[in-house]
Amino acid sequence: MKIFLDTAEIDEIRIAARWGVLDGVTTNPTLFAKVGGSYDDVLQQICQITPGPVSAEVVAEELEGMLQQGRHFAKLASNIVVKVPMSEQGLEAIARFAEEGIKTNCTLIFSSNQGLLAAKAGASLLSPFVGRLDDINETGMNVVRELVAIVKTHHLDAEVLAASIRHPRHVTEAALAGAHVATVPHKILRQMIHHPLTDSGILQFRKDWEAVQTAGQSHTHVGAT
Numbered sequence: 305m306k307i308f309l310d311t312a313e314i315d316e317i318r319i320a321a322r323w324g325v326l327d328g329v330t331t332n333p334t335l336f337a338k339v340g341g342s343y344d345d346v347l348q349q350i351c352q353i354t355p356g357p358v359s360a361e362v363v364a365e366e367l368e369g370m371l372q373q374g375r376h377f378a379k380l381a382s383n384i385v386v387k388v389p390m391s392e393q394g395l396e397a398i399a400r401f402a403e404e405g406i407k408t409n410c411t412l413i414f415s416s417n418q419g420l421l422a423a424k425a426g427a428s429l430l431s432p433f434v435g436r437l438d439d440i441n442e443t444g445m446n447v448v449r450e451l452v453a454i455v456k457t458h459h460l461d462a463e464v465l466a467a468s469i470r471h472p473r474h475v476t477e478a479a480l481a482g483a484h485v486a487t488v489p490h491k492i493l494r495q496m497i498h499h500p501l502t503d504s505g506i507l508q509f510r511k512d513w514e515a516v517q518t519a520g521q522s523h524t525h526v527g528a529t
């Protein structure tokens with residue numbers, strides 16, 4: 305499963321790239337608002353650091369506006385994927401982008417039927433929002449599981465990207481459900497690295513190593529006299 309970072313923070317993206325685990329990045333208007341500045345500049349910087357796809361989200365509600373924004377994003381870098389919300393206009397935009405050879409990520413998917421339609425329209429990434437479904441007492445991971453099965457059964461040319469990931473267990477469940485990608489906030493990526501037993505184990509090994517060094521030094525000293 306590929307790991308994308310769900311952020312517009314350049315420093316977080318640089319760190320994940322250095323860890324060797326970064327396959328792509330997803331941004332959205334809320335994540336960009338935390339960073340500020342020019343969305344174009346931020347996207348271009350992210351694209352330079354990121355080896356894989358970088359999602360740039362359109363905010364226009366009407367088809368022509370979506371097309372205009374998406375075409376503009378697509379020119380910023382070769383790894384831009386235009387993120388389009390699920391809607392009637394969104395589906396049409398996805399179909400038009402597909403005709404133009406522009407890759408899309410259909411966002412705000414909350415049902416398998418929405419994902420099926422997005423894939424048929426030509427989206428290359430389907431983003432079911434797991435955490436937001438969990439928030440309303442549904443099981444978000446079910447949509448991921450169903451969409452993975454639908455994509456495989458019908459040989460659809462799309463990948464399932466588990467989004468709205470809220471904790472490390474979501475990442476494990478997405479991987480087990482066969483998601484092609486999970487997009488993960490930096491904080492959760494960091495949580496995935498750490499385990500209390502790993503941390504205490506490292507500490508204990510260091511203490512034991514240092515104890516042996518100290519004992520070795522005092523032996524040498526005794527032998528020399």
Ligand code: E4P
Nearest residue numbers: 310330331332436467468469
């Ligand atoms: C996906 O691409 C979205 O940016 C993101 O996962 C939304 O997550 P949230 O529900 O935590 O806002």
